[in-house]
Amino acid sequence: MFRTLRRALCAAAAALLLPLLPMTGAQPAHAAEPGAGYWHTNGRQILDAAGQSVRIAGINWFGFETSNNVTHGLWARDYKSMIDQMRSLGYNTVRIPFSDDIFKSSTVPNSIDFSGGKNADLRGLNSLQILDKIVSYAGQGGLKIVLDRHRPDAAGQSALWYTAAVPESTWITNLKALATRYKGNPTVIGIDLHNEPHDPACWGCGDTTTVSYTHL
Template identity: 35%
Template sequence: MTMLCFEAANGGISLNGAPFFLKGASYFGMESDICVPHGLWGGDASTTLATVAQILNSNGFNLVRIPLAVSAVTDNIPVDRYKMGNEKALLDAFQDKELRYLDVLDYVVQQLQRFNLLVLLDAHVMQPGGNITPLWYDEAQHCSESTVAQFWVTLATRYQSEWNVLGADLNNEPHGEATWGSGDVKTDWRLAAMRLADQVLAVCPRWLIFVEGVQTTDCDAGHEIPCFWGENFQAAGKHPVGLKVNKRLVYSPHAYGPAVAWQPYFNADDFPDNMTSVWDTHFGFLKQQTDVPVVVGEWGGQHANSKDWQWQIKFVEYAQQIGMSGVVYWCVNPNGGDTDGLLCDDWRTLNADAFQLLSRFVGTPLPPHSSC
């Protein structure tokens, strides 16, 4: 058995010293009001975890990002087992005992493990079914920074021995009042990311730490090229993230096109060719100016929106051109709203357009293994 030792250094991710490309997809639901991955509820329009995992594995994916709700982890809340009606093995195992949130996450990790898929855990929202908050904490939702730290320490402790749990996406899409490099302890996401990461790594030093950007910074190039939430790394050159454990940091911007939100540069005469300079300004420069690998943690859109489809094709070209270390598609689910899913509305039919576009990326296969 080969030991799996991931590192983030020299501008890339490596596994046991060899370059490793992450091809991932987010599979949401555990952050929602039902607190389980969507589509497992039974009936005609549904699927199973094993089916999803097999589809991803057979199409060159090697990672699944799992959005979570902070309070659901810290309180380990009870879950309605019948929202996972297709997962007969889980229902049988909990026939005579209460099913809780971390039991569901255990099961998800184990099912993905069977199909050689890595897991990236994501602090997506504070409360199940809640909105994405501007900051990494929200006192109004009873989630202080110490609560978020407890969330991460709980997960790091629980999954430190699970070889397929790759790491932590510390906070989903900082935006609004979130700053980078301001020095304000209440709003500076860079400082908070370092505090949270160091607590995670004290428990599980092998994990990779994914740090997203913000929406605005004092270093922004100008109002004509605004950023999506979590996309802005323009201050990271001047104010880099530093962790107590070396070779663990990954910068993880989110990038979207006009199907998700309109930006002025989508109206440019030279669209989509102008997107190269936009992305270079927002996060692409990191490839030249730092040794930190870049993995776009969310991207996607709609095929039926012709302008957005142009954006998606250009994004794929750009990701390959600059040598990103990975991409994570949003999302597996067909019910993402403003984005297509890898699965169609029946949760069974594959979205041929999305899979054809994503075939340009091939995730590095995992060898037979145990973790280091």
């Protein structure tokens, strides 16, 4: 099972996935300034396109994993102003949780305020198209994005990477779709394959239905 997953993901995501340092709190702007272009690893360091060491100073922006199907806060503010604020506070990376619901054609983003010109370019877009807008604007300001498959659906988190409603095949298909969507985009530096797997998930137990995907 995991050999199949390895082959499926590697072809689409080899250029995209990076080993990531743990998320940290905001650092002073001069210390958290990200490098330009693609980031890559060299041993324990993350380097920018010029070979300069960079440090991830990350913040979570929840919402795509909930029934809103879009980042939270858009009911009150324009998404660009929030991204600008993250940048001004010294963050250089935004972790965006999502659920597999955002890949469904029936999913509609909600709780977005369009009054006074706010979020005007998001009107009529689906969740993935709004994600594209966020990635694009974040990249223009030098921010990087880590995508986080946080839940199989908006109903809640799961111990394993699959459920009866969202099988492993759907998980693989959607991860491949994301990797393909952002392949070649230096703003997206990684994908968290599944948030916090736990019991009955296991490490080294030999049971392919529960063994942790981190052994890929």
